[in-house]
Amino acid sequence: MHRTKVKIVEEALDANNTIAQANRADFDRAGVRVVNFMSAPGAGKTSLLEHVVADTPGVRIGVLEGDVQGSMDADRLAALHIPVTQLNTDPSFGGECHLDANMVRSALPDLPLVEIDLLVIENVGNLVCPAEFKVGEDARIMVSAITEGEEKPLKYPLMFRACELVLINKIDLLPHLDFDLDKFLYNLDAVHPGVERITVSAKTGEGIDAWRDWLARVGRAVEAPA
Amino acid sequence: MHELSLSGAIVNTVVKHAAGRPVSLVCLRVGALRQVVPDTLEFYFEFVSKGTVCEGARLEQGLIPAVLRCGSCRREWEIDLPIFMCPDCGSAGRVEVASGEEFEVESIEVEETECIAQR
Numbered sequence: 001m002h003r004t005k006v007k008i009v010e011e012a013l014d015a016n017n018t019i020a021q022a023n024r025a026d027f028d029r030a031g032v033r034v035v036n037f038m039s040a041p042g043a044g045k046t047s048l049l050e051h052v053v054a055d056t057p058g059v060r061i062g063v064l065e066g067d068v069q070g071s072m073d074a075d076r077l078a079a080l081h082i083p084v085t086q087l088n089t090d091p092s093f094g095g096e097c098h099l100d101a102n103m104v105r106s107a108l109p110d111l112p113l114v115e116i117d118l119l120v121i122e123n124v125g126n127l128v129c130p131a132e133f134k135v136g137e138d139a140r141i142m143v144s145a146i147t148e149g150e151e152k153p154l155k156y157p158l159m160f161r162a163c164e165l166v167l168i169n170k171i172d173l174l175p176h177l178d179f180d181l182d183k184f185l186y187n188l189d190a191v192h193p194g195v196e197r198i199t200v201s202a203k204t205g206e207g208i209d210a211w212r213d214w215l216a217r218v219g220r221a222v223e224a225p226a
Numbered sequence: 227m228h229e230l231s232l233s234g235a236i237v238n239t240v241v242k243h244a245a246g247r248p249v250s251l252v253c254l255r256v257g258a259l260r261q262v263v264p265d266t267l268e269f270y271f272e273f274v275s276k277g278t279v280c281e282g283a284r285l286e287q288g289l290i291p292a293v294l295r296c297g298s299c300r301r302e303w304e305i306d307l308p309i310f311m312c313p314d315c316g317s318a319g320r321v322e323v324a325s326g327e328e329f330e331v332e333s334i335e336v337e338e339t340e341c342i343a344q345r
Contacts, residue, residue: 001338002338003338004336005334005335006336008330008334009330009331010239010243011329011330012238012331013235015235016235132231157308158260161308189311189318190308190309191310192310193311193318193321194318
């Protein structure tokens, strides 16, 4: 018996990235654009989706709803008469706190890709792990609610850097909180300079039109020549 | 908290390359921007590797500092806080990550039984 050193030099997440590319190729073939929608629990992902999924002209939207357990969010969205597929990480995937490429791949046969132009994958609420795992998306969006505080970009830079759009939600609460919006934006720009951002309120509807337009642009991108 | 998922990714990568041979050492290159807590990763690695060729293997974590490069003035600097702005020219739009995003299995040490073909 002797010991041998084996040189590897491989990104540990390569296996996930390879499956994510396969997912992306399948989505492309079906002509479906995909967004990975992420945030901490309770930031308002489902509420923000309720405003737009059934009401984005020219873009048929479906949702893949990721949760550890239950179908509460999926039920809310299905009530809007759009295609919703539930993907639970418990027990099939050991109760994982995020979706990965393989989980999304397992849900592919259940997705009505011919009926939709845009698939929104609502990730499990978590500010850390979802940022590590690509699932085959075209764009990543995160929601940060102002109740979470202005230092969050500095504490969770992985997540704030892994997205193309930040929705700053619950902006209607600004008069009631000690939250300093300028400080939050300064921290956001320090971590991810110039990232697109929209201040929204799922409660009052503020900023919802801009959010819908952003999503529609991703959904319609499929019509652009390659 | 992502250390659990990352441990799983490490074990999968190592198992693929170990080809059934028991692994005694796993060497990683971990960039500072990955926000990995070394003790937590070690704890989960021990847990996740049970029942695989990695069981009982030592985990060596080489930390790669986070170094940024300014696309405007080409200055390079190391950061502790995730501030992606050039301290010299203030440029933010063109700051690149020179290092610190790695999460790689660099090498492993496996235990070989003597090759039967050798006489």
